[in-house]
Amino acid sequence: MVIDSQPDLEVVGEASDGREGVEMVRAMRPDLVLMDVRMPVMDGLTATAEILREPGAPRVVVLTTFDLDEAAARAIQGGASGFLLKDSEPEFLLSAIRTVHAGSAVIAAEATRELFAHIAENGTAEPVPQSYNDLTEREREIFVLAAAGLSNSEIAAQEFLSEATVKTHISRILSKLALRDRVQLVVFAYRHGLV
Known part of the structure; x- marks a missing residue:
């Protein structure tokens, strides 16, 4: 209804x-x-x-x-x-x-x-897959901030980037790690002991 x-x-x-x-x-x-x-x-x-x-x-x-x-x-x-x-x-x-x-x-x-x-x-951290190693240094920095729950605007302010740039980085990270969305990004981070 x-x-x-x-x-x-x-x-x-x-x-x-x-x-x-x-x-x-x-x-x-x-x-x-x-x-x-x-x-x-x-x-x-x-x-x-x-x-x-x-x-x-x-x-x-x-x-x-x-x-x-x-x-x-x-x-x-x-x-x-x-x-x-x-x-x-x-x-x-x-x-x-x-x-x-x-x-x-x-x-x-x-x-x-x-x-x-x-x-x-629940369980020990799984080994970090090779796909994570394919992230650039900047993508890893943004990955950690996103995994910590920061929004695009918060990441942009902290890293002195535009929100559009952060959004592009997040899209590339999700693509490289074959993740659907930010929730899966956070799960990935916790599952592999990255946060």
């Missing part, structure tokens, strides 16, 4: 379980999927993984009841573009949908720190 009330947004389908959701995504080809973590037949985590394996996959935002649960953290690590709490304000939900559609990521603000602490705590 909230989504359909907006002139620029349209719900193209609703699924009652994860399996039906995957099939619906294949048939309808939506731009974005709001995925409930806990569903019958196939849980939201498994459905998200299946959806993200598809060529031209839509972005997925996971909905969860808790500030941070294991499933939400695993969904982010698996490529979801963020997660929201089910009780998010309608305005925040709509803004999050538009933000993710535009190519960014969203995480319920209440849980950001806990999410990345959770990722850091």
Whole structure:
């Protein structure tokens, strides 16, 4: 109801379980999927993984009841573009949908720190892949600042660069590391012990 009330947004389908959701995504080809973590037949985590394996996959935002649960953290690590709490304000939900559609990521603000602490705590750091070594020195500097949660404008101010230059560096970093968005950049940093 909230989504359909907006002139620029349209719900193209609703699924009652994860399996039906995957099939619906294949048939309808939506731009974005709001995925409930806990569903019958196939849980939201498994459905998200299946959806993200598809060529031209839509972005997925996971909905969860808790500030941070294991499933939400695993969904982010698996490529979801963020997660929201089910009780998010309608305005925040709509803004999050538009933000993710535009190519960014969203995480319920209440849980950001806990999410990345959770990722850091679970297991030892993985070896840094060669792709990270392909970053220039400047890209590594910006990578660390972005991984620390600084926005493009904050990085620009700190590094005496234009926001456009920072945006270009971030795009190159994401491309070289084969990451979809800044959330995956932060996960990559924590997973490999770079922050």
